[in-house]
Amino acid sequence: MISFQNAQVGYQTTLIELAPLALPAGQIYALIGRNGSGKSTLLHSLIGQLPLRSGSITLGAYSLDELQKNAALRSRQVSFVASMFAGLDALTLRAYVSLGRVPHLGAFGRLQAADLQIVDEVLQALNLSSLAYQDTRKLSDGERQLASLARAMVQDTPIMVLDEPASFLDYFNRELLLDQLQNWVQQKPARTAVFSSHDIDLCLQKGIPMLVLHQRRLTLLMKPTKAEVMALL
Amino acid sequence: MKQRSIQFLLQTGTLLLLLSWVHLFVLQQHNGEMQNIVFWEFQVPRLVSAVFAGAGLSLSGLLMQNLFQNPMAGPYVLGVNSGASLFISLLILGAAPTFLIELSYVSAAMIGAFLAAGFMFLVSKRVQNIQSLLVIGLMFASFTGAIESVLQSFAAPEQVKQLFIWNMGSLQQMSAAQAPWMASFVVFGIVTTLFLVKGLNAMVLGDTHALQLGIKVKQLKMFVLFITALLAGSITAFCGPIAFVGLAIPNLARALLKTQDHLLLILFSVLAGSCFLLAIDLLVLLLDPWLSIPVNVLTAVIGAPYVAYLMLRQR
DSSP, rough: EEEEEEEEEEEESOOEEOOEEESSSSEEEEEEEOOTTTTHHHHHHTTTTTTTTTTEEEETEEEEEHHHHHHHHHHEEEEEEEEEOOOOTTTBBHHHHHHHGGGGGGOOOOOOOHHHHHHHHHHTTTTTTTGGBBBGGSSSSSHHHHHHHHHHHHOOOOEEEEESSSSSSHHHHHHHHHHHHHHHHHHHHTTTTEEEEEHHHHHHTTTEEEEETTEEEEEESSOHHHHHHHHOO | OOHHHHHHHHHHHHHHHHHHHHHHHHHHHHOOOHHHHHIIIIIIIHHHHHHHHHHHHHHHHHHHHHHOOOTTTTTTTTTHHHHHHHHHHHHSSSTHHHHHHHHHHHHHHHHHHHHHHHHHHHHHHOOOOOOHHHHHHHHHHHHHHHHHHHHHHHHHHHHHHHHHHHHHOOOOSSTTTHHHHHHHHHHHHHHHTTTHHHHHHHHTHHHHHHHTOOOOOHHHHHHHHHHHHHHHHHHHHHHOOOOHHHHHHHHHHHHHHHOOOOOHHHHHHHHHHHHHHHHHHHHHHHHHHTTTOOOHHHHHHHHHHHHHHHHHHHO
């Protein structure tokens, strides 16, 4: 669950004022808003990398304030997926996904058998097993983005935040990514995911609840219709 | 995968032992008589300086590549050596006649290296691509070089000569008393780095993701900067500026081991760096009857084309 309590988000000036609002767990939420409306800024606050200007946000069992002070705790509560991962020489897909286990590893960062099992299960679920030993530079954009999702999944946090995860994907991969994200949220109780998107039609079609960001405010639509969303934007 | 990496490590380790033995043997032939004194006073320090300078330089290169998140970073190309070099010149050419106290020499180089590394790190936040950064590194080096020249015009010929020799880079200027110092700096650097492996692995994904994986990024970067300066600074103080080892060897490590796991990369870079510099010094020794080529020239002859090749391969 994520809840906002009169939080003000922004860098030097307040960009978004969040009225009290609760997002029940077991759902994925699409954050919709026009360019420059502050979607990324809000997400950066959510993952604890941009302090709130005032108010507070609760993520699962912890307040954002607590999470900001404790990096280790935060890494077990909130995972993050960016819109693009360019790949890296000499980093295989499996090694990349395994980095999601870092918060659960000991001082020398060695992966144990149990970690590798989690990684391989997620790779299997996302149909990435056959690419496990491919160099991440040589993958397609779609494969790399699914790999980033897998990396966040193996981190095994209650909250996942994704910044335009589907913007470089084709229609089929977008659908696949959203389906997988929905599966993930339902696999364990108390999981919640928030992702920003410009793909209003696909989200409507899948009946995904929307958080619409407009004129510095956030509105939650649990069962949105196109007319409602458009009226807000 | 893992087995292949371990095999590589074992092979490199064996090569290192073999090279060390040959190095000692060749030096012994080279020196002829009066062997016993020469062994401890001359041969061992030279071996130690090749082994530890190679290890330390390539480790500092690996760390800088992680810090700058770019495979083309290295202590020489980004001007860290130049910073050390400038401070050494200030010491040699400055008025201080008591400069020969070894530690002050080394600490001056470390301060210079740390300032240069810190400066380049701040600059790297403002420039977007590595090409600009490398050009700035080059400008920095030529700027410090210019200051050195200005200083030289005020200095006595004896001091200028001393600086000139130091600038050529050499593995034989280290004394038996200095050898344990340098070895312990490098060992300290290696051991400390081994404790940073988890953070270094996460850093390859960039700051945002490393933070989200629970890494204290700022703290880690300061640590890395400090170790880099310690390694590059102390080695530069003892052996003079030695180019390209730091840039080339970690790239070789990634290309051969095909991994971004820094435990393996550290171990391999350290071993391969030692092997490389030992081999270079062997070449210096073998060529000596005909040609006396400084180490820095040889590493550049081999390293510069390799680095150019890496640049070209980077699309």
